[in-house]
Amino acid sequence: MLNKYPLWKNLLIMAVLVFACIYAAPNLYPPDPAIQVTPARSGAEMSEQVLSQVREALGDKQIEFFGEEVKGSTALFRLTATDNQLPAKDAVQRLLGDEYIVALNLAPTTPEWLLNMGAGPMTLGLDLSGGVHFLMEVDMEEYLKGKMTNYREEFRNRLREENLRYRRIQLDDGKVVISFVDAAVRSEGSSFISRNYPEFLREEKDGEYADLVLTITEQKIKEFENYAIKQNLTTLRNRVNELGVAEPLVQRQGRNRIVVELPGVQDTAEAKKILGKAANLEFRLEAEPGASRFATEEYGFRSEERRTARLEKKIITTGDSVTNAQPSFDENGFPQVNIDLDSKGGAVMTQVTRKAVGKRMAVLFVERKPKTTYDVVDGKEVAKTVQVVEKSIISLATIQSTLGNSFRITGLESAEASELALLLRAGALAAPMYFVEERTVGPSLGKENIEQGVNSVILGLALVLGLMAIYYRLFGMVANIALLANIVILIALMSMIGATLTLPGIAGIVLTVGMAVDANVLIFSRIREELKAGRSPQQAINEGYNRAFLTIFDANLTTLIVAVILFAVGTGPVKGFAVTLSFGIITSMFTAIMLTRAIVNAIYGGRRIDSLSIGGRV
Structure with missing residues (x-):
């Protein structure tokens, strides 16, 4: 019988829709703006005295808060307005000093029953949720000083092994000065260093001792600097990964600086503490x-x-x-x-x-x-x-x-043991680092970005829904239902895998809406052509879906390949766009072909009909 899905296929479609509604639902519960207070030293407890000080600081600034929560050594204070986060952080940080870390956070409000099912809201990128931007500078001077100290100890051991007598080895303004017992031994020592340490320039100086001054070459210094930056980048990325911060940005800037951006939906206080520890x-x-x-x-x-x-x-x-x-x-x-x-x-x-x-x-x-x-x-x-x-x-x-x-x-204490293992497992910093800039991307800016992005989706969606309903009538309404389902499924998938939604990701959703509509336009146009060719309504529906499928599949496959390439070679916003687009292509194929076909089958399938409500003249 034409245009009738078997029971298992209808049940599968219903299961997907129910599944999508459950896992997209947490995004209806926006998080509360909050500040988080954590002791800088692991193992320290959160005392009632500290909590009282936090309340006092917030009260002095007339900042309203609620939902005070204490878990272990961490205290979370929910605020009534996002605009109060920065003033609250500054007031509490000043009062508590450097013994405590005060960070911005977003406290989840998802119901417990959804969390028990493994459902959670989408992770928002820095441009949507707000978060922390660190600019860290590698202390190259201290790092090179340590390298030269290691060389000094190595020279002591090697010269003793070669039986080359010296009086002392010291560092002087970044240079290694070896004082030999006489000029003859200095000549042998210079030859030995020339053979084994070509990265040093040698200069002989006569005075109280027969000195050999060793200066490291600029090329070797650049090698050391590049190694330090690369190792520190790896270490910071490993530390962030250990903490579970989603889609962080960790990249080199200039000769000796590293930028770290952390979205605000994660435990930013812990991240700041770990990243800041050299x-x-x-x-x-x-x-x-x-x-x-x-x-x-x-x-x-x-x-x-x-x-x-x-x-x-x-x-x-x-x-x-x-x-x-x-x-x-x-x-x-x-x-x-x-x-x-x-x-x-x-x-x-x-x-x-x-x-x-x-x-x-x-x-x-x-x-x-x-x-x-x-x-x-x-x-x-x-x-x-x-x-x-x-x-x-x-x-x-x-x-x-x-x-x-x-x-x-x-x-060690238990918390100290865990933290020390994390730091060592993630790797030691090759060179010490310090913060030269810390910027907070305000949640208010993120809220504005979200509103603008959502408005763009709603406007585009409204125009598409209206035009489809007017032009394709009942079939247009079917496409509109599928289009809404497509967005719900897409949000559910991104929430499940923990993908990060950014402004470019919202652009990917808008593009997905257009692609989903385009597939239905191809199908409905094909059905019209089949009707014009004299086929019965049931045959036109069947042929329209079957013949349009290959065209839709080819177009979406090429776009998917491009999206995968963007994800593989892109970073940051480009990768966010690629993720949204990739999932959007898959979900739009499902809704535009399977879901609309199921609805059309439910309306027209399995019975004799004389015409279709598909608009146009047929």
């Missing part, structure tokens, strides 16, 4: 009781501020050698971090600890933290942020046996 590890032996103070340094413990220990200045290895780090618990249930080192780091660890069994080894946590101060300039208070390096001991344990590529760090 954290690393240093493994050092505890100094002997009679060791010279010039070869040792004293540090406090991270968990016990009054307790200190004196460590050797010489570093065994650093977090740069860590290939994997996972938090776990020991046999007594105490938190620990299992560490895996690369071959180089493992070899050095084995060599040092083989001779140090019975001694204690410290794990030093090195953290570069921002500190905010306020100065008065021209009668106005101006905030200034400087970077402060803090080093604290997180573990000091006796070496029971020779350590190799794998060992564990103990003496």
Whole structure:
């Protein structure tokens, strides 16, 4: 029988529509603007005193809030207006200082029953939701200083191995100065360095000692800089991925800067805390009781501020050698971090600890933290942020046996163990970084963008619906139903996979609307032609859909290929447009062909009819 779908196909279409309505529904519940308060230090608790201070700060600024929530160490305060987010953040941050991180957030309002089904709203991009824009600068001067320090230690070891006697090796204004015992040994040393370290320019100087001044070449400096930027980019991307921030933008800007943009729908406070930490590890032996103070340094413990220990200045290895780090618990249930080192780091660890069994080894946590101060300039208070390096001991344990590529760090709290494992697993920053600019893309701007985008979709949709209904009559109404279903299915798909909707994505939806209508226009025009050719209404419907299918399929396939290429090679907004367009092509094929055919079959199929309400003269 012509134009009758089997029961299973009708049930399939109904199931898709119900499924789409459920998973698109969370987008009807817009999130509340909020500020989030989190301790800068992991493991710290959110006290009632801090909550009282936040309430006091908001009250002083006459900022209305509701729905105060505390989960673990994080407090969330929902605000009544998006325009109050920035004033609220500034007021609370000033009152609490650098011990707490205050960030903008969007608190979800999706009903619990939808969340239990795995449904959630679409992720909005930075241009729609607002969010944080960081401009971070790599401290190349500090990074190159560290590289030169490593060269100095390497020269000491290599020259001793070659039995080339020297009096001292020191750094002077970014150069390595080696003082040999006499000119003859200096000549041998210069030849050795020329063969093994071509990246250095050599200059001989006579004076109190036979000095050899080594200056690193500009080409090598550029290599170091490029490596530092690439490694830091990788590390920042890994850290963001570990945090689950959707569609972040992490890219290089200029010679030594990196831009990071995070959409505001994620946990921006945690992201800011992790990104802002230039954290690393240093493994050092505890100094002997009679060791010279010039070869040792004293540090406090991270968990016990009054307790200190004196460590050797010489570093065994650093977090740069860590290939994997996972938090776990020991046999007594105490938190620990299992560490895996690369071959180089493992070899050095084995060599040092083989001779140090019975001694204690410290794990030093090195953290570069921002500190905010306020100065008065021209009668106005101006905030200034400087970077402060803090080093604290997180573990000091006796070496029971020779350590190799794998060992564990103990003496941590559970939150500290998880955070340390995340930072090490994501990779250490090759060079220290600091924030030079932090901009907030206001939620009010995002709201305006959303309104304009939605208005463009509604206007385009209204025009299309009106024209289709007028020109194709009943068939036009069928196409309109399919068009609305297409948008619902598209939103449901994007919500399910966590795709990020941006302004270009909205443009993709508008384009999808046009493509979906275009498919129905082809089908309906074909049906008209079949009617003009003398076919019966039932035959015209059947032939119209069957013959138009190949044309529609070819046109959509070529567009889909272009969309896939855009997704593969594009970034940011281009990728967002490509995702929306790709899904739109698939959903429009389903609704324009299967759904409209099912509705038309329900209206006309399986019975004798003399005419079709399809407009025009047939």
